[in-house]
Amino acid sequence: MKVLEHLKNNFLLFDGAMGTMLQNEGLRDGELPEVLNIEKPGIVSKIHRQYVLAGADVVTANTFGANSLKFKNQKYTVKEVILSGIKCAKESGAKYVAQDIGPTGALLEPMGTLTFEEAYDLYKEQVLIGKEAGVDLFIIETISDLYEGKAAILAAKENSGLPVFCTMTFEKDGRTFCGVDAVSAAVTLSSLGVDALGVNCSLGPKEILPVVETLAKYSKVPLIVQANAGLPKDLGGKTVYEITPEEYTNEIKKMADLGVRVFGGCCGTTPEFIKSMKNYLDTVKPKEIAPPGVSFATSGTKAVCLDGRTIVVGERLNPTGKKKLKEALVSNNMDYVAREAIEQAQHGADILDVNAGLPDIDEPKLLQKVIKEVQSVVNLPLQIDSSDPSAIEAAVRVYNGRPIINSVNGKKESMEKILPIVKKYGTLVVALTLDEGGIPKKAEERLNIAKKIIDEAEKYGISKEDIIVDALVLTVSAQQEEVLETLRAVKLIKEHLKVKTILGISNVSFGLPNRELINKTFLAAALGAGLDMAIINPMSPGMMGTISAYKVLSNEDKDAAGFIKKFASEEKREVKVVDNENTSLFDIIVQGRKDESAQKVSKMLDEGKDPLDIIENEFVGALNFVGEKFEKGEIFLPQLMQSAQAVKNAFVVISDFYQSRGVKREQKGKILLATVKGDIHDIGKNIVKMMLENYGYEVFDLGKDVDKSLIIETIKKENITLAGLSALMTTTVKSMKETIDEIRKENLPCKVMVGGAVLNEDYARFVGADYYAKDAQGAVQIAREFFKK
Amino acid sequence: MDKSEVLRYLGHKGQQLSRGLDLEIDEMINKCRDISKPKYVYKIYNIKKHPDGVEFLGSSLYLFGKSVINHLKGADKCAIFAATLGADIDREIAVMQKTDITRALILDAAASALIEEVCDTAQNEIAGLAKREGRKITSRYSPGYGDLSLDYQQKILNMLDAQRKIGLTASTNNILLPRKSVTALIGFI
Numbered sequence A: 001m002k003v004l005e006h007l008k009n010n011f012l013l014f015d016g017a018m019g020t021m022l023q024n025e026g027l028r029d030g031e032l033p034e035v036l037n038i039e040k041p042g043i044v045s046k047i048h049r050q051y052v053l054a055g056a057d058v059v060t061a062n063t064f065g066a067n068s069l070k071f072k073n074q075k076y077t078v079k080e081v082i083l084s085g086i087k088c089a090k091e092s093g094a095k096y097v098a099q100d101i102g103p104t105g106a107l108l109e110p111m112g113t114l115t116f117e118e119a120y121d122l123y124k125e126q127v128l129i130g131k132e133a134g135v136d137l138f139i140i141e142t143i144s145d146l147y148e149g150k151a152a153i154l155a156a157k158e159n160s161g162l163p164v165f166c167t168m169t170f171e172k173d174g175r176t177f178c179g180v181d182a183v184s185a186a187v188t189l190s191s192l193g194v195d196a197l198g199v200n201c202s203l204g205p206k207e208i209l210p211v212v213e214t215l216a217k218y219s220k221v222p223l224i225v226q227a228n229a230g231l232p233k234d235l236g237g238k239t240v241y242e243i244t245p246e247e248y249t250n251e252i253k254k255m256a257d258l259g260v261r262v263f264g265g266c267c268g269t270t271p272e273f274i275k276s277m278k279n280y281l282d283t284v285k286p287k288e289i290a291p292p293g294v295s296f297a298t299s300g301t302k303a304v305c306l307d308g309r310t311i312v313v314g315e316r317l318n319p320t321g322k323k324k325l326k327e328a329l330v331s332n333n334m335d336y337v338a339r340e341a342i343e344q345a346q347h348g349a350d351i352l353d354v355n356a357g358l359p360d361i362d363e364p365k366l367l368q369k370v371i372k373e374v375q376s377v378v379n380l381p382l383q384i385d386s387s388d389p390s391a392i393e394a395a396v397r398v399y400n401g402r403p404i405i406n407s408v409n410g411k412k413e414s415m416e417k418i419l420p421i422v423k424k425y426g427t428l429v430v431a432l433t434l435d436e437g438g439i440p441k442k443a444e445e446r447l448n449i450a451k452k453i454i455d456e457a458e459k460y461g462i463s464k465e466d467i468i469v470d471a472l473v474l475t476v477s478a479q480q481e482e483v484l485e486t487l488r489a490v491k492l493i494k495e496h497l498k499v500k501t502i503l504g505i506s507n508v509s510f511g512l513p514n515r516e517l518i519n520k521t522f523l524a525a526a527l528g529a530g531l532d533m534a535i536i537n538p539m540s541p542g543m544m545g546t547i548s549a550y551k552v553l554s555n556e557d558k559d560a561a562g563f564i565k566k567f568a569s570e571e572k573r574e575v576k577v578v579d580n581e582n583t584s585l586f587d588i589i590v591q592g593r594k595d596e597s598a599q600k601v602s603k604m605l606d607e608g609k610d611p612l613d614i615i616e617n618e619f620v621g622a623l624n625f626v627g628e629k630f631e632k633g634e635i636f637l638p639q640l641m642q643s644a645q646a647v648k649n650a651f652v653v654i655s656d657f658y659q660s661r662g663v664k665r666e667q668k669g670k671i672l673l674a675t676v677k678g679d680i681h682d683i684g685k686n687i688v689k690m691m692l693e694n695y696g697y698e699v700f701d702l703g704k705d706v707d708k709s710l711i712i713e714t715i716k717k718e719n720i721t722l723a724g725l726s727a728l729m730t731t732t733v734k735s736m737k738e739t740i741d742e743i744r745k746e747n748l749p750c751k752v753m754v755g756g757a758v759l760n761e762d763y764a765r766f767v768g769a770d771y772y773a774k775d776a777q778g779a780v781q782i783a784r785e786f787f788k789k
Numbered sequence B: 001m002d003k004s005e006v007l008r009y010l011g012h013k014g015q016q017l018s019r020g021l022d023l024e025i026d027e028m029i030n031k032c033r034d035i036s037k038p039k040y041v042y043k044i045y046n047i048k049k050h051p052d053g054v055e056f057l058g059s060s061l062y063l064f065g066k067s068v069i070n071h072l073k074g075a076d077k078c079a080i081f082a083a084t085l086g087a088d089i090d091r092e093i094a095v096m097q098k099t100d101i102t103r104a105l106i107l108d109a110a111a112s113a114l115i116e117e118v119c120d121t122a123q124n125e126i127a128g129l130a131k132r133e134g135r136k137i138t139s140r141y142s143p144g145y146g147d148l149s150l151d152y153q154q155k156i157l158n159m160l161d162a163q164r165k166i167g168l169t170a171s172t173n174n175i176l177l178p179r180k181s182v183t184a185l186i187g188f189i
Helices: A003-009 A019-024 A033-039 A041-054 A078-091 A116-133 A146-160 A182-191 A205-218 A245-258 A271-281 A323-330 A334-346 A363-377 A389-398 A412-425 A443-459 A480-497 A505-509 A515-528 A541-553 A558-572 A585-590 A597-606 A611-631 A637-660 A683-694 A708-718 A730-745 A761-767 A776-788 B003-009 B019-035 B066-071 B087-099 B101-132 B152-160 B162-166
Strands: A058-060 A096-101 A137-143 A164-168 A196-201 A223-227 A232-235 A238-241 A260-265 A296-298 A303-305 A311-317 A351-355 A382-385 A404-409 A428-432 A467-470 A500-504 A533-536 A670-675 A698-701 A722-726 A751-755 B039-050 B053-056 B062-064 B077-084 B181-188
Touching (some): A019 A033, A019 A041, A033 A078, A078 A116, A116 A146, A146 A164, A182 A196, A182 A205, A182 A296, A196 A205, A223 A245, A245 A260, A245 A271, A323 A334, A363 B087, A443 A467, A480 A500, A480 A515, A505 A515, A515 A533, A585 A637, A597 A637, A611 A637, A611 A683, A637 B101, A670 A683, A670 A708, A683 A722, A683 A776, A683 B101, A708 A722, A722 A730, A730 A751, A751 A761, B003 B019, B019 B087, B039 B101, B039 B152, B039 B162, B053 B066, B053 B077, B066 B181, B077 B101, B077 B152, B087 B101, B152 B162
Parallel strands (some): A096 A137, A137 A164, A196 A223, A311 A351, A351 A382, A382 A404, A428 A467, A722 A751
Antiparallel strands (some): A232 A238, A296 A303, B077 B181
16 A cells, blocks of 8 residues: 555554664764764664554655755765665665655755755755655655745655655744744645645644644645654753653644644654554544635745735736836846835735736746745735746746736636646636637626636646636726626626636726726725725725725724724824925935935926936035045944935936936946855945945946856946955855956956955955955945046 | 944944934844844863864864864863844845845844844853853854864754754855854853
């Protein structure tokens, strides 16, 4: 009987700790436990055997950390330790052998430097070796980052076809070290198609019970619990665990009642624990867990329930009709993208729609980049919006969590291409009610298309609770007669198909003045028709106000608590009228009044002041003044930065001014900035960027942890003559040197300035830089000297 | 948290602060406290000095270097510890950089001050253990100081099982991640 068959009607009992047992056998601190598979296979086999004798169905091979990252520079290869580990496990005579797959040991992007793709490759290598050795299943465990879990799960599923179990480790606050909550874990892991999911390690079984209860509510697959033997206690430098096998089993009883079907133990558990559990589990029958019945979209750390509440999907990350975003996407200005995402989140969006569709652009690559950027700054789930199936798959793949795909439609080709992606990655999907015949006029016909898509999706095993139907909003200025037909379709679809609905509200008002009035009136009508999800601009108070009001009227916002909180405080808040009539721009900047500068400049432009004059005289004059004060030590860095931010905020007004007149502002010179490979400290670099931009330089910011090849490529492509590199650690000064060597080797006419905490004049000489900037002001001086020539 | 420490990280040398900036610093200190999840872990080993380095008995750690021998002069026991503020504060600093970089810088400085404070707490606990044996402790000494290689970072984390216990990792360039983290040695003398 294969392991999944066994699991259908039976409990499945794993073994207990391996590490604890190896330590008892003399494993020294700091040694990689997997090495013993080769050096002391007898001991490893003996431990497995003890677990089998205690009643374990599955033994877990001693391969937890057997990946190429941890085994770099070790005397054995990953392949050697995995093969010998699996051999030891098989020799125990266990019914099933699981290959143990732990975290890579490195933190993934965006908080770390390991990319998703690199993590995938590390896992793929392990999986292929295990498959060849004939393991029965993979147990991916002690995962703290869902993103890393996803890389491992995809690697296992795509390269083996064997069962995949996945467990995560939680802290007392119910979250993992990376901030993952139990709902997000249950939803995301289920959707990725694992065969069982749960918790391991973490705390003792008693402490972990609340997490298990939540998992039981939202998991779609059998649950696993492999807890520690209570909380660790330090006994004179030696860690001991505090509970007995009987106490452990007592807790297990509650979990079996909740529907947990797979048990085992983690740190501190021994064969006695397994035996005690076995004795109990033999006396009871496993319980089924009820399907959740509701749908969630998730990010890496947040789950948003889409049922029973009105959802706001932020529309602003879509370049259609948005000049600035278009420009930002073309020029790789990810800061702009990030700010748009952050602002929508701050204004109350539940989900963000993300679209990077532009002509003549590598959309899969750009969309991936945008998704990664947005996920690095907001924790809202995303709706991946594209008409290109390859861009959708590329984006869904690197997405952390369970996204919504926007969209599939009733065309045969669309369903054939999109639905397999929905199934494979377990996403939600928006279904547009159009097909080969276009958008039908009548609501009944749109209902039919929705039904067709739902039926087709069912063939792929996609349940209708994961489908959100978009009955398509038409523009009232073009198809006035049909606008209300969309709302009739929403009603029909809700009534007959019982699925969730979504509409892109703003489409209705194209070509009309006072669009917001039309939009919010239509929104209210759509909500009245039963709309679940509204794609709107969360920055519009009118639209968000309508949502808030509707939530009260529809009894969603109980006792109007949310409404009162929002508006009572808003009424109390005084409208701050800044009176800076008599304060000069110079003083505003020097005093670092960063919230007032934009308004002032706006007024100066209205009065006919020349923008170039503002830049050259007002900005530069004030910046030079504070720069000197900083150099003399009369002010310190935060004060210098407040002034710089005042200029930065005012610069936005000037850029808008130029843009509205279709003029491109002449830049003073191009400067490339990057934090070198391996280094992820970028706050200093970002300060330098702000200062240089304030002086009118065009900055190409390549970000942090930047590969030297990208730096070379950008220097060539943009004809850069001055590059600024930053490194904060002595270990990454080396990559700074390598980057500069490469620039020299290529004979590029580009000078290099360097800066960063560990650098000094000596280091700068050592790495071969042309200039050393001791701080942000220093970088400005260098640039000004440089471009004066 | 000692505000003067935060100011020191910001390069403050007695310049007069505007009320606005002063409030902003207080605000960031509070935010830092709210978001950080300080955790630490340590183990104590008997050590043996050799001419070229220090051996940690019962483990596979052997630290090469003159400076570490010197630092542990007179010690026959040594605590190894690791401390971190967790990943959330890193994320908050990163996000804030996009919207208000001055506040991000202040928050970063507050986090630097807080991790030192966490290290002090761990150190006091270790000092308490030493005291019970009637002994004193040395100051903290970290990889990267003197000639003690940063390459020991990963090994030290392995010894403490730090990824599992406090979520602390090191990158291939030996940068501790989450960023606001410290590893160090403390000798018993």
